[in-house]
Amino acid sequence: MKQARLFQLQENELPPAETTKPQTTRRERLPRLDKHPDLRQRLLAFCRLKAGEIWEDPVSGHRVGVLNAAREEDVQRLTAGYRIALAVNDPPYNIKVGNANTQQLSKIDLKDYLVFSQKWVSHTVAVLAEHAHFYVWIGADYREDFQPLPDFIILMRQWNATLRSRNFITVRNQRGFGTQKNWMWVRQELLHYIKGNPPFHVVYTDIPKILKGYYKTVGGKRTENLERSKSDTIRPGNVWVDIQQVFYRMEENVPGCYAQKPLKAILRILETSSQQDDIVLDLFAHSGTTLLAGEMLGRRVFTMDIDPIFAEITIRRLEHYRRTGKTGWQWRNPFPELEVGEG
Ligand SMILES: C[S@@+](CC[C@H](N)C(=O)[O-])C[C@H]1O[C@@H](n2cnc3c(N)ncnc32)[C@H](O)[C@@H]1O
Numbered sequence: 001m002k003q004a005r006l007f008q009l010q011e012n013e014l015p016p017a018e019t020t021k022p023q024t025t026r027r028e029r030l031p032r033l034d035k036h037p038d039l040r041q042r043l044l045a046f047c048r049l050k051a052g053e054i055w056e057d058p059v060s061g062h063r064v065g066v067l068n069a070a071r072e073e074d075v076q077r078l079t080a081g082y083r084i085a086l087a088v089n090d091p092p093y094n095i096k097v098g099n100a101n102t103q104q105l106s107k108i109d110l111k112d113y114l115v116f117s118q119k120w121v122s123h124t125v126a127v128l129a130e131h132a133h134f135y136v137w138i139g140a141d142y143r144e145d146f147q148p149l150p151d152f153i154i155l156m157r158q159w160n161a162t163l164r165s166r167n168f169i170t171v172r173n174q175r176g177f178g179t180q181k182n183w184m185w186v187r188q189e190l191l192h193y194i195k196g197n198p199p200f201h202v203v204y205t206d207i208p209k210i211l212k213g214y215y216k217t218v219g220g221k222r223t224e225n226l227e228r229s230k231s232d233t234i235r236p237g238n239v240w241v242d243i244q245q246v247f248y249r250m251e252e253n254v255p256g257c258y259a260q261k262p263l264k265a266i267l268r269i270l271e272t273s274s275q276q277d278d279i280v281l282d283l284f285a286h287s288g289t290t291l292l293a294g295e296m297l298g299r300r301v302f303t304m305d306i307d308p309i310f311a312e313i314t315i316r317r318l319e320h321y322r323r324t325g326k327t328g329w330q331w332r333n334p335f336p337e338l339e340v341g342e343g
Contacts, residue, residue, distance in 0.1 A: 029333035288314030
């Protein structure tokens with residue numbers, strides 16, 4: 001049977017090439033779902049949640065809903081009176097991704113995008129704890145006056161009685177897009193706001209400190225910066241250059257997803273900006289990276305996706321991690337039942 005053959009392959013062995021298909025489908029057992037409406041229809045049969053339903057994790061108390069972030073009632077139902085210490089949101093950016101303007105990440109009129117943003121931000125702010133962190137990933141389209149990044153930043157001023165801007169982080173991607181006539185676009189933006197005075201825990205990268213030369217006299221002794229530092233490695237600062245973008249050879253890769261954030265980035269946010277047993281909120285689950293990071297670090301995560309397929313993938317990723325210790329499926333299929341009887 002094809003399924004048995006597929007899953008007997010060794011860890012780093014590639015699936016058999018199917019020469020008539022585009023590259024991504026040759027490599028991954030499930031193609032980008034936003035480009036395959038027919039496949040989406042078949043996958044819906046394997047989803048345990050329907051629109052409006054919430055899955056309660058019997059082990060760690062996480063929650064995953066098929067809900068709409070723009071609906072106040074949905075956010076209230078998901079959070080059920082609990083106060084959120086950390087919100088990490090990665091909404092659709094209103095930018096074409098990989099030259100595809102597809103249903104899930106389609107570009108809408110900027111005014112409508114801001115109305116949508118206004119709703120999900122205010123529903124999130126309403127459930128924050130007295131002291132809380134609020135992060136949002138957001139993009140800028142150079143072909144359209146860098147929308148929506150500046151518009152979103154200005155929109156956020158609506159909440160300046162509650163939230164204070166804290167930082168503006170840029171994550172550098174290894175691969176980018178652009179032509180020989182333009183600077184290659186390798187950036188992802190992450191805005192950080194706080195409510196009250198939440199704790200922040202310093203973390204370090206694996207990048208060694210190499211620059212000496214900043215001298216200071218301490219206790220009568222002339223010291224240079226490496227002697228004085230608390231760590232041999234540098235802090236991430238607000239330009240993160242040490243995070244690999246997810247691609248099909250990485251264990252954490254989730255085939256079918258097209259906007260997956262690297263686990264390392266989300267773990268960093270949770271480590272610095274939340275503590276054990278805190279509740280973390282993510283209204284745009286997709287591949288379930290925030291849920292997985294919460295499980296790894298002992299935070300409870302409440303998350304949702306408007307799409308039942310991504311809610312299902314999110315739950316399956318957690319279950320797969322608990323069963324195998326693996327953070328994703330690499331090129332394998334999160335829906336193996338799809339392959340039964342095929343071939
Ligand atoms: C950029 S992706 C999030 C990626 C995620 N951080 C990860 O690492 O996989 C955005 C997700 O938001 C979902 N989405 C779009 N509109 C939504 C809405 N109104 N409410 C909830 N989810 C929505 C999409 O289905 C998509 O899965």
